[in-house]
Amino acid sequence: xxETRTISLPAELCDRVEKKFAQRFGSLEEMLTFVLxxxxxxxxxxADRKEQLMIEQRLKDLGYx
Numbered sequence: 001x002x003e004t005r006t007i008s009l010p011a012e013l014c015d016r017v018e019k020k021f022a023q024r025f026g027s028l029e030e031m032l033t034f035v036l037x038x039x040x041x042x043x044x045x046x047a048d049r050k051e052q053l054m055i056e057q058r059l060k061d062l063g064y065x
Contacts, residue, residue, distance in 0.1 A: 018028050025031035059065045 014028055017031065021031050025034065056065060
């Protein structure tokens with residue numbers, strides 16, 4: 001099991017999130033792990049898209065596209 005860290009969040013917020021997402025996630029920790037992983041994945045996808053656009057522009061500048 002990976003090493004974990006403890007964070008502090010407002011209790012009211014945690015209660016509301018647990019109630020709203022209880023059907024989808026077994027715990028608040030599972031939901032937060034999912035959300036943070038999605039943020040990282042989205043950032044990587046955006047970086048890949050930016051890199052692709054930059055490569056396409058370079059190829060256009062060189063006359064290949």
